[in-house]
Amino acid sequence: MSKKIIIIGSGIAGLASAIRLSTHGYSVVVFESNNYIGGKISEINKNGYRFDTGPSLFTMPKLIDELVKIGYKNPEKKFDYKKIDTTCSYFFDDGVILNAYSQNKRFIDEVSNKLDVDSKITRKYLDYVAFLFKSTNKIFIEKSLHKLSTYLSVKTLFSFLKIPFLSIFKSMNKTNTQRLKNPKLIKIFNRYATYNGSNPFVAPGILNVISHLELNEGVFLPNRGMRSIVDCLYEICIKNGVVFKLGSKVDKIDFLDNKVNGVYSNKEYYSADIIISNIDIHYVYNHLLNKPHYLSRHTKNNRSSSAIIFYWGIKRTFEKLSLHNILFARDYEMEFNEIKSSQNIQSDPTVYINITSKHIATDAPKNSENWFVMINVSHNKGQNWDLLVKNAREKIIKKINSFLNTDIEKFIEYEEYMDPTSIEFKTGSYQGSLYGSSSNDRMSAFLRHPNFTNKIKNLYFCGGTVHPGGGIPLALNSAKIVAKEIISNEKK
Numbered sequence: 001m002s003k004k005i006i007i008i009g010s011g012i013a014g015l016a017s018a019i020r021l022s023t024h025g026y027s028v029v030v031f032e033s034n035n036y037i038g039g040k041i042s043e044i045n046k047n048g049y050r051f052d053t054g055p056s057l058f059t060m061p062k063l064i065d066e067l068v069k070i071g072y073k074n075p076e077k078k079f080d081y082k083k084i085d086t087t088c089s090y091f092f093d094d095g096v097i098l099n100a101y102s103q104n105k106r107f108i109d110e111v112s113n114k115l116d117v118d119s120k121i122t123r124k125y126l127d128y129v130a131f132l133f134k135s136t137n138k139i140f141i142e143k144s145l146h147k148l149s150t151y152l153s154v155k156t157l158f159s160f161l162k163i164p165f166l167s168i169f170k171s172m173n174k175t176n177t178q179r180l181k182n183p184k185l186i187k188i189f190n191r192y193a194t195y196n197g198s199n200p201f202v203a204p205g206i207l208n209v210i211s212h213l214e215l216n217e218g219v220f221l222p223n224r225g226m227r228s229i230v231d232c233l234y235e236i237c238i239k240n241g242v243v244f245k246l247g248s249k250v251d252k253i254d255f256l257d258n259k260v261n262g263v264y265s266n267k268e269y270y271s272a273d274i275i276i277s278n279i280d281i282h283y284v285y286n287h288l289l290n291k292p293h294y295l296s297r298h299t300k301n302n303r304s305s306s307a308i309i310f311y312w313g314i315k316r317t318f319e320k321l322s323l324h325n326i327l328f329a330r331d332y333e334m335e336f337n338e339i340k341s342s343q344n345i346q347s348d349p350t351v352y353i354n355i356t357s358k359h360i361a362t363d364a365p366k367n368s369e370n371w372f373v374m375i376n377v378s379h380n381k382g383q384n385w386d387l388l389v390k391n392a393r394e395k396i397i398k399k400i401n402s403f404l405n406t407d408i409e410k411f412i413e414y415e416e417y418m419d420p421t422s423i424e425f426k427t428g429s430y431q432g433s434l435y436g437s438s439s440n441d442r443m444s445a446f447l448r449h450p451n452f453t454n455k456i457k458n459l460y461f462c463g464g465t466v467h468p469g470g471g472i473p474l475a476l477n478s479a480k481i482v483a484k485e486i487i488s489n490e491k492k
């Protein structure tokens, strides 16, 4: 009889693990507390508008292609997406607008035309982030850092020899200032720290690797929006016989003699040979295992940032805007300091606007646009979020009006929002942080919780709060590591 695996949570890493293990002959059941799957990758369909509520930026689509290939074993089956030419439009307070492009020669020319930066400097920087990626991906991202075997290969040895060149001991900002010199270009590259909820003025320079994905490999968009990633993975799971129990919150993991036996959900007991947790690591140790002391000090203390997001149906179109847009704060360092220390919304927030209707016409009514408008804020520390959301809305509107020379409020015909408390409520993310722990210190990238624990047998962890980290590509890699680990342990 096939071994039974219970996966707790149907986030992207839970779905990816389910595909990998069901195709390997395991019998897989996914427990999900919501009445829908996908976790943070969700959507709103209202009044003719469609909004992706969570992730909006799609890189490394090959990780989804890989799952389609594994799941269908049919080369005809494909996940539909396209490469986007203009990856982001950056707006600065002095009126400069700079477009970034998937094709990096075009980006280098744009930087040299708009910012008067020698093309050699930008070229060299893009080569440097490609080097970071090449040096880290195979070891730090695709493998578990918590297994001796990872360290017993020549490839690993070479990766470790490169450590002095990976900017681990300098902040992102310091590295970027030394390499780029131009303040606007530094700001553009510092912003990549926010892709895992960190602060570029303290996070290590190695995180500059994130920009490689966008600027050297390209930005993509699923033809039916981000939510279709989850729909596609779910279809494969169903085809492979994965069972989903929706509205089924797991309340407890049952373990005896340090080996898991099953879970309790809705007062029923379900046995399993193996359990994979795809939920926030805090929640697992604090509530499902009742072992809060198993959490390392590092995992406990450093939360990544959260966000306030407005979903606005805008009954007008704006030529100046593209799919991804950034309206920068004047003083970026001050913004991060205010996010860290403040109980208030930062005085001048950087505003991100994502508009999928620029490419997917059905996402908004004719002559209208679906705006996803986001600012980064601190994770939930008990602030008065009703007040802060009101304050954020005022500041965002003021900023958009001044950058786009408009009165945006009169065009908002549909509105909804999320704040750290609703993010926590809807996705089980501890304190509403978007990416689990932050990378705001030198070693944090290496100190994320492992994908298994030596303290409890047959219990594994995937998703954005464990190794290798938050964001879709890393969460997908966590599923890959977990599946590989389970399969190889079984062979032993």
Ligand SMILES: Cc1cc2nc3c(=O)[nH]c(=O)nc-3n(C[C@H](O)[C@H](O)[C@H](O)COP(=O)(O)OP(=O)(O)OC[C@H]3O[C@@H](n4cnc5c(N)ncnc54)[C@H](O)[C@@H]3O)c2cc1C
Residues within 6 Å of the ligand: 008, 009, 010, 011, 012, 013, 014, 031, 032, 033, 034, 037, 038, 039, 040, 041, 053, 054, 055, 056, 057, 058, 248, 249, 250, 251, 278, 279, 280, 283, 307, 309, 423, 426, 427, 428, 429, 434, 435, 462, 463, 464, 465, 470, 471, 472, 473, 475
């Ligand atoms: C607003 C926002 C913007 C983002 N932008 C981007 C982006 O542009 N690009 C990018 O790559 N990433 C982005 N991210 C991060 C990305 O969404 C996450 O890293 C990734 O989706 C995490 O997936 P996961 O597998 O960890 O599961 P999650 O999505 O965290 O899902 C966990 C699931 O577990 C369920 N669950 C929790 N507790 C229980 C329980 N006790 N029993 C049963 N089920 C339970 C939850 O309901 C949820 O469905 C963003 C996130 C947010 C919120």
